[in-house]
Amino acid sequence: MKIYTKTGDAGTTSLLGGTRVLKSHERIDAYGTIDELNAFVGLLKDQKVNAERADFLKQIQDRLFTIGSALAADPDKANIKHPDITEADIQLLEAAMDEMEVGLPALKNFILPGGHESVSFAHLARTVCRRAERNVIKLAQNEFVSEVIGKYLNRLSDYFFILGRKMALELGVDEVIWNSRNKS
Incomplete structure (x- = not known):
């Protein structure tokens, strides 16, 4: 099977269900950003420091693919079947964050991305996740999007911060603390 179809050459693509929309449509932007985030999660998963978390990060990738399929489905075609995100998925993120926070120093300052390449990848995932969340909220203003998707993305960005x-x-590296300039 060839990967290229040439059907998108004129700037349109198909939603699940067959409806064609512009590639600039809010729905495409939303699930495209989820795809971008999934790539960053793969990069995070491949970091040696995350070897013991690789299975959990793979599970996050699976949930992101689930979200992508939900966003790619034509909301006007109710007969399209795809897996769902559930409250249990959110609870798993919360439990993982609670576990990771044990032993972390109290947060007293804002933290800047950096300090180590692997840590920076976590911050990239966090910021792309926030953008995906904004795109989903924007889409939900005009079309149906399950509320649990926004909740999951909100929690997921918190997860990446804690991660x-x-x-x-x-890794034994200092967090990069934000030092504001004092205003007189």
Whole structure:
């Protein structure tokens, strides 16, 4: 099977269900950003420091693919079957964050991305996740999007923040603290 179809050459693509929309459509932007985030999660998963978390990060990739398929489905075609994100998925993220926070120093300052390449990848995932969340919220203003998707993405960005902190601790690198300029 060839990967290229040439059907998108004129700037349109098909949703699940067959409806063609512009590639600039909010729905395409939303699931495209989810795809971008999934690539960053793969990069995070491949970091040696995350070897013990690789299975959990793979599970996050699976959930992101689930979200992508939900966003790619034509909301006007109710007979399209795809897996769902559930509250249990959110609870798994919360439990993972609670576990990672054990042993982390108290957060007293804003933290800047950096300090180690692997930690920076966690911050990239966090910021792309926030953008995906904004895109989903924007789409939900005009079309149906399950509320649990936005909740999952909100929690997932928190997960990546905590993951970056945990990775810095495990790598033995200092977190980069934001130092504001004092205004007189």
